[in-house]
Amino acid sequence: MQALTDNALMLxxxxxxMDKMGLLYERHKKRLFGFFYHMNGNASLSEDLVQNxxxxxxxxxxxxxxxxxxxxxxxxxxxxxxYDHFRKHSKExxxxxxxxxEYRLQDADAGSVMDYDDTVxxxxxxxxxxxxEKREVLILSKYKAMKYSEIGSVLGCSEGAAKVKAHRAIKxxxxxxxxxxxx
Amino acid sequence: MENFEIQAITYLSGExxxxxxxxxxxxxxxxxxxxxxxxxxxxxxxxxxxITTPEPSKGMDNRFYKMLSQEREKNARxxxxxxxxxxxxxxxxxxxxxxxxxxxxxxxxxxxxxxYLNPGKTQETDGAQVVQSAETEEVxxxxxxxxxxxxxANQRLQGVSEANKFGKVDEKIIEALLxxxxxxxxxxxxxxxxxxxxQYVDNPVVREGLVQSIVQQESAIMQVTLxxxxxxxxxxxxxxxxxxxxxxxxxxxxxxxxxKSSIESII
Numbered sequence: 001m002q003a004l005t006d007n008a009l010m011l012x013x014x015x016x017x018m019d020k021m022g023l024l025y026e027r028h029k030k031r032l033f034g035f036f037y038h039m040n041g042n043a044s045l046s047e048d049l050v051q052n053x054x055x056x057x058x059x060x061x062x063x064x065x066x067x068x069x070x071x072x073x074x075x076x077x078x079x080x081x082x083y084d085h086f087r088k089h090s091k092e093x094x095x096x097x098x099x100x101x102e103y104r105l106q107d108a109d110a111g112s113v114m115d116y117d118d119t120v121x122x123x124x125x126x127x128x129x130x131x132x133e134k135r136e137v138l139i140l141s142k143y144k145a146m147k148y149s150e151i152g153s154v155l156g157c158s159e160g161a162a163k164v165k166a167h168r169a170i171k172x173x174x175x176x177x178x179x180x181x182x183x
Numbered sequence: 184m185e186n187f188e189i190q191a192i193t194y195l196s197g198e199x200x201x202x203x204x205x206x207x208x209x210x211x212x213x214x215x216x217x218x219x220x221x222x223x224x225x226x227x228x229x230x231x232x233x234i235t236t237p238e239p240s241k242g243m244d245n246r247f248y249k250m251l252s253q254e255r256e257k258n259a260r261x262x263x264x265x266x267x268x269x270x271x272x273x274x275x276x277x278x279x280x281x282x283x284x285x286x287x288x289x290x291x292x293x294x295x296x297x298x299y300l301n302p303g304k305t306q307e308t309d310g311a312q313v314v315q316s317a318e319t320e321e322v323x324x325x326x327x328x329x330x331x332x333x334x335x336a337n338q339r340l341q342g343v344s345e346a347n348k349f350g351k352v353d354e355k356i357i358e359a360l361l362x363x364x365x366x367x368x369x370x371x372x373x374x375x376x377x378x379x380x381x382q383y384v385d386n387p388v389v390r391e392g393l394v395q396s397i398v399q400q401e402s403a404i405m406q407v408t409l410x411x412x413x414x415x416x417x418x419x420x421x422x423x424x425x426x427x428x429x430x431x432x433x434x435x436x437x438x439x440x441x442x443k444s445s446i447e448s449i450i
Contacts, residue, residue: 142228174223
């Protein structure tokens, strides 16, 4: 129902009713921000990328046909925005990509903190060590509550292939956990 | 199990429902090695729940709504322009219909061709008109001369009236008219000839001809008409012919009186 409504709203935006864009933004801003934040661990950069997604949605609104779900279309755009950003800033991105998170996590490590915080930092760091392709499939599945049929549509592959990717990503993540715990 | 990877992920994400879910759980119970794999996956999957996501700042909202309002203004400007363009196009639409366009094209072509050919044609036409009118005069002259020689009084009258239509009269015509004036048996024709000649009284030949014609007129009406004309022209040369008429016995008494008064008016 939500997807249908999203599609209807986006079709209105397409026909020139720009006010509906605000509604879509309110509905999806946190999901998008979370996606970018988990991808790059940088809150400020993630906010900029959310903005870029909506700029791009407005620019390419004529390409929205209403055939698939708006969420899938939006995350496809988000994925492209993320990819373009890191391609442009490939030299500088590696340190900044995880800078906010890493610094904060390092600070947290420095102070003697609770086990809970340790676990959170461990998960965060492990996630950041995953390759972007594997990270994104886990983020879309775990944090964005997307169905695998939609994830397949975002990633440009079949539902089954998306599940296999997710399975391998979890296995890799576990390996990274174990490495970090042992180090 | 062939699709263990797929089934495990489907199970973990909560997409596996009903009988399939139970079947997968049963499969795990029956296959300890897969159960172990699944537990590892499940543990890692659940560990991921511990990650929290911060809230985006208010600044993100501000930037978005600023961008949206700019975009809205741009759109309004564009739609204003589009509306102008659309109204202009709708104004042009009837003109752009093929039939009308062809019509306009033909009209323009015709005008262009006409303009291109016009100056030369006009000169030619002027020349042709001159030639044509010269030819017409010649034909009419011949016609007048022929008509004046016809036995029918009607045709001769027609000839005289044709002679009236000349802008500049030819000597031949004047001669023919004077001939008619003096010799035509029909008085109406002679009267018409006087009338026709009246137009050319500035011509000395005509004046002379009219004066000389006085003595040759036997009809009273002709004598009176000529007398009136001479008075109007104040032609002193006519006095002598009039006196000669007065002396003639055949002339009517009243006509003689008229002639006398005419002579007096001329003097």
